[in-house]
Structure formats: C-alpha cells, structure tokens
Amino acid sequence: MSEFSNALSVSASGLKAQSQRLRHVAENIANADTPGYRRKTVAFNPERGPDAKGRVETGPVRLDRSDLRRIYDPAHPLADESGHVAGSNVDLMIEIADAREAQRSYEANLRMFDQARQMSSSLMDLLRR
DSSP: OHHHHHHHHHHHHHHHHHHHHHHHHHHHHHTTTSTTOOOEEEEEEEOOSTTOTTOEEEEEEEEOOSOOOEEEOTTSTTOOTTSEEEOOOOOHHHHHHHHHHHHHHHHHHHHHHHHHHHHHHHHHHHHHO
16 A cells, blocks of 8 residues: 555655746746846756655756846836846747646646556455455
C-alpha cells in the first residue's frame, strides 16, 4: 500500500510545481506591457530528504536578465532624453508555449494521480471480498 501513497505523493508534488509554474506564466503575460518588467522563471528541483522518493519542488523564482525592449514613446512619463522607454522582456509566444507545456504536464500528473487512486480503491475492494 505504501507504493500507492508514494505514487500519489509524487504526482501531487508535480501538480503543485506545475501550478506554480502556470501562476508565473500568467503573471508574465499580465505584465507584458508593463515598463521595466522582467520575465519570471521557476526551476524544478528534486525534493531532498530520506522520504522524498521522486518528488519535486520549485526552486527560487528567477528574473530573466535578457535585455529589455526599447520603445520609442517621447510622451511617456518614463521616457529618457532620447524618447525611449524600457519595455518588458516578455515574449508572448514563449509564454504561450510554456503555458501549454505546463498544462500538459499538469494533466499528465493528474492522470497519474487518478490512476493510483483507482488502483488503490480497486485493491481495497478486492481485499474486502
């Protein structure tokens, strides 16, 4: 029965990690037009400890240090002397691709969780007979 709880634990950690990733992708998309906004990324790390057994956790949130876009808008209050404003470094195509990948990974973890739950339930039904 312990293996079922391990499978549920591993898939639950994957669900949590992917949901956090989706949260950062949504934040990046929401701030794509915010001047000076830097894209946030999150890495997954294996969970440490004697009972981790394949679980993941999210690492620290990192800011993308690529160059900010320069937008010519001399009427903007944040424009410099040349009339340029520092835009964000969010690329919507990358964010959409990251969102799709996180969504698919989330769904895969959800299916694994459901399968382990169904197998555990079936085993309990067999043991009751």
